[in-house]
Amino acid sequence: MNHATDLLRSLYTMAMMVEARDAYTGGHLWRVSQFSRCVAEAMALDEVSVARIELGGFLHDLGKVGIPDAVLNKRDRLTDEEYEVIKTHPQVGADLLHGHPLAALALDAVLLHHEMPDGRGYPQGLRGAQIPLVARIVGVTDALDAMTSSRPYRAGMPLARALAIIEDNMGSQFDAEVGRVVLQLGQSGVLEHIVGHSEAGIPLQACGLCGPIIAVPRRVADGGEIYCPSCTMTYAVSRRGVALTLAATGITAPVVARQPVPDTDLIDDMVRAAYRALPQPPAVPKRGLLARLLG
Structure with a gap:
């Protein structure tokens, strides 16, 4: 493609x-x-703002690379000390972005998505309009997904319940303007195709042996194999139209299952969508293009 898409x-x-x-x-x-x-x-x-906000939503947890596995994958609730470790991830993410030519596109989302309107958030304790819009949006949508997604110690709650919690905490934990938009979208059914999915049209699966969710990339065809990232059980994938089911094979694959593999098809989709929306003068040097992207 080109230098800008490679950076994205x-x-x-x-x-x-x-x-x-x-x-x-x-x-x-x-x-x-x-x-x-x-x-x-x-x-x-x-559309440029939309593209940057979509990018920020995808990158917001970048700093979790610095969280130890024992904390990140803990099956029980976190202790106060472990929660303090988790709270370092926005700054770690910002540090990781430092020096990347496109850092400015996502820095606010990465660093500030846990700030709250009442000033009780972290890492800077910003209030209200001090928090950039992208961080206010990602702060609400991150919480929405956390509430509607299952964890080892609890099942994900229904969307309606998560929306009610957002409504009850608007102006304190959640930005009121963004919260009202999320309520409208959720109540009108616009978000239903996203909740419980790992990409468009692909619902999340669960390991029948140990519980963690399994995201099945589109590249895994009917009859292919996927692995539980926790217990490493191998599953055979069955695709029948839009229906997707997994069947345990009884074989574990610790090395393959725990090897992180990016979903290149999904990444390519995201890059194309972001690139089309970002300003791109037809014939400028690479440095000039990056300046426009960051402007």
Whole structure:
């Protein structure tokens, strides 16, 4: 493609490799990015802003690369000390982005998505309008996905319940303007195709032996194999039209199952969508193009 798309692809790939370490959140980045895009479009933002917000939604957890596996994949609730470790990930993500030519496109989402309107968030304790819009949007959509996704210690809650919690906490934990848009989208059914999916049309699966969710990439065809990222059980994939089922083979594959593999098809889709929406003068030097992207 070109230098700009290569740079975008490097960002998406980094984020997906980080997500691959977490056995319980497959597809989280895609869902947050799509929720965020829907919100940005509903707010009638320009297409460049929509693209940046979608990108920020996908990259927001980049700093979890610095969280130890014992904390990231813990099957029980976190202790206070472990939660303090988790709270380092926005700054770690910002540090990781430092020096990347496209860092400015996603920095606010990565660093500030856990800030809250009432100032109780982290890492900077910003309040209200001090928090950039992209971070306010990703803050709500990240929480929405966390509430509607299953964890080892609890099942994901229905969308209606998650929306009610957002409504009850608007102005304190969640930005009120963004919260109202999320409520409207959720109540109108716009978000249903995203909740519980790892990409468009592909619902999340669950390991029948140990519980963690399994995101099945589209490249895995009927009769192919997929692995539980936790217990490493091998599953045979059955595709019948839009129906998707997994059958345990009884064979574990520790080395293959725990090897992080980015979903290149999904990354290519995300890169194409972002690139089409970003400003691209037809004939400028690479340096000039990057300046326009970051402007």
